[in-house]
Amino acid sequence: MKKVKLSEIALAAGVSRSTVSLALRGSPLIAKSTAEKVREAASELGYVYNRTAAALRNRRTHTIGLIEANFKNPFFAAMSESVEREIERVGKALLFVDSAESLERQQKAIQLMLEHGVDGILLCPVRHTTKENLEILKKAGVPFVLFSRYIPGFDADYVGGANVEGAYQAVCRMIQLGHKRIVFVGGEPYTSSWLDRVGGFRRAMVEAGIELPSPWYFCSEVSAAGGSSRVEEVLEVRPMPTAALCYSDTVAFGFMMGLERRGIFPGRDFAVVGFDDLPESRLWRPPLATLACPPTRVGSMAIQMLLERLDGDNTPPRRVEIQSILIERDSLSIGNIGKS
Amino acid sequence: MKKVKLSEIALAAGVSRSTVSLALRGSPLIAKSTAEKVREAASELGYVYNRTAAALRNRRTHTIGLIEANFKNPFFAAMSESVEREIERVGKALLFVDSAESLERQQKAIQLMLEHGVDGILLCPVRHTTKENLEILKKAGVPFVLFSRYIPGFDADYVGGANVEGAYQAVCRMIQLGHKRIVFVGGEPYTSSWLDRVGGFRRAMVEAGIELPSPWYFCSEVSAAGGSSRVEEVLEVRPMPTAALCYSDTVAFGFMMGLERRGIFPGRDFAVVGFDDLPESRLWRPPLATLACPPTRVGSMAIQMLLERLDGDNTPPRRVEIQSILIERDSLSIGNIGKS
DNA sequence: TCCTCCAATTAGACCGATTTAATTATACAC
DNA sequence: GTGTATAATTAAATCGGTCTAATTGGAGGA
Secondary structure, three states, X not given: OOOOOHHHHHHHHOOOHHHHHHHHOOOOOOOXXXXXXXXXXXXXXXXXXXXXXXXXXXXXXXXXXXXXXXXXOHHHHHHHHHHHHHHHHOOOEXXXXXXXXXXXHHHHHHHHHHHHXXXXXXXXXXXOOOHHHHHHHHHHOOOEEEEOOOOOXXXXXXXXXXXXXXXXXXXHHHHHXXXXXXXXXXXXXXXXXXXXXXXXXXXXHHHOOOOOOOOOEEOEOOOHHHHHOOHHHHHHOOOOOOEXXXXXXHHHHHHHHHHHHOOOOEOOOEEEEEEOOOHHHHOOOOOOEEEEOOHHHHHHHHHHHHHHHHOOOOOOOOEEEEOOEEXXXXXXXXXXXXXX | OOOOOHHHHHHHHOOOHHHHHHHHOOOOOOOHHHHHXXXXXXXXXXXXXXXXXXXXHHOOOOEEEEEEOOOOOXXXXXXXXXXXXXXXXXXXXXXXXXXXXXXXXXXXXXXXXXXXXXXXXXXXXXXXXXXHHHHHHHHHOOOEEEEOOOOOOOOOEEEEXXXXXXXHHHHHHHHHOOOOOEEEEOEOOOOHXXXXXXXXXXXXXXXXXXXXXXXXXXXXXXXXXXXXXXXXXXXXXXXXXXEEEEOOHHHHHHHHHHHHHXXXXXXXXXXXXXXXXXXXXXXXXXXXXXXXXXXXXXXXXXXXXXXXXHOOOOOOOOEEEEOOEEEOOHHHOOOOOOOO
């Protein structure tokens, strides 16, 4: 159990501590024969590299912080996966926190990451996050990239989906199919992604000269339970809506289940479009129309930007939007809606 | 961005480095007035505690490693959440890796965690993991707890669901409801959880003197897509099955969607039971009967056991099984199955 | 005044690697 | 044989806290 350290390998291999260090790091300064000898001694003794010690001297912990706002959302799970793969590829480790939409937890997580000396941070800010909340990251000088949500007026690297355009596109299509009474269902307000999606929705309605139902948006937790919980209220709107753009596919699932429970069949009696294109969406009955914005693209773009920053890229902050494309499926078919 | 360190605070506060360290750690040795002065100077200078440096001396990184085998599965996401909460509560950080059922990734993750000097590890071993693969953890002397899956013959702390009993219970109930031709759908073979669920299934059938369909189990990825992909094969079994126990709720969802696509209605034409009791399950149409084994219980039990080990508990390894209870819902109603 | 005791403070070794500058060994040319 | 260039190795300072053992200061007692 006692940890083996460099000096012990040095002793065993009959060289100095420096040589061992250099050899194990694969330095070209060390003769191949010596390096081999050292490596043998190391594995003989069961040596485990101590990254903590190295980091102290190095000022690089080879650790990346990932702060999610809601990782039970499958979209984020998929995104994290691609982030993780890339981090693994470059031999770093991932310090993970799910802030679960709690500002307090988020700020504590940031503090934790700073104390651990992470090389960089990927952050999806919780709702109500202000510029001031994130200023500490700039002060500390840690490279960081925001994903999925940005903070208006806060100049920082950002990668997310094209939410305004996505929502706009979906609503335009719904209108083209004959819908007029359309609502927006689900999502946590006070996040940029929600505001942007709602904004795109609104713009499409306004541009088409269609009056917004009242109320025209319904907030909820981002989950099936959230979507399901709003069905009743939506159905009470008069004149009754015929279509809904949902904040996410999970919300859409819940919403559709709720509709069915009331004998209203999505894709026949009511059009539903989601956001995310989860793998389940095309399996759903009816298959769910949705705005696809591959989480793996967002994730790999975000981590790539961060890694570039770690490599010393200090160009001005960039904003990257990943295109959202409308996948038309049966939940958006005309059915008998157009005529009603 | 130059990091502020203890010596600089010491200078500013007119005390020694030792005093600063002691004061910031809240040692009772330091006069309250001095401590206050130090704390002020520290925040004045924007000091950030360097856990890496402390860890080097301490031999405690205050870091816990979590190695998941499949965290896109919502069950594990929920479990991780409770683990995370507890880790946050005790002021530690979480080093996270999703091995995604890859033995190679898992072993690299273990190595990574050892190099980072995590205080302890929570591990859900991937399929095909052998005793030998995990021996390194014992050699290294890191406390660790297996969750959800154990390795037969490998003596280690373990927390998981009561899989044998759960499956047994569900199948008995199906039989009691009149089903005879029952199959097991989904899951990755060569994991203890799969083997146990399949084992419980088999036992119930054998004890009831019912012949197993041929084939009687169908493996798949643990996801809706996985469940959906097996529907065709299941429906080709002759005589045709009337009920399925699915490896997980996600598999059950996919399976049910596949059935419906073929005009077979779960809960009316075919009984389906899942495992996990996800929040969506009761919203499903029909609501999904399932074996509930709260992921938060598994998670908090696992982390609690680990923390006890960190506190020096060196009693023999424990095996904890969290009870699975059958939640009966419409997907398991009789419908016109019993008579067919 | 001197001594004792306790509280408060501090010096300095230590954790385990890294890395620069210095040293030693080796090869080659003349 | 000597000098020089190059390769290989190493000594030692360093990263930033921690913590024990030592020191200092002041109160109280005789």
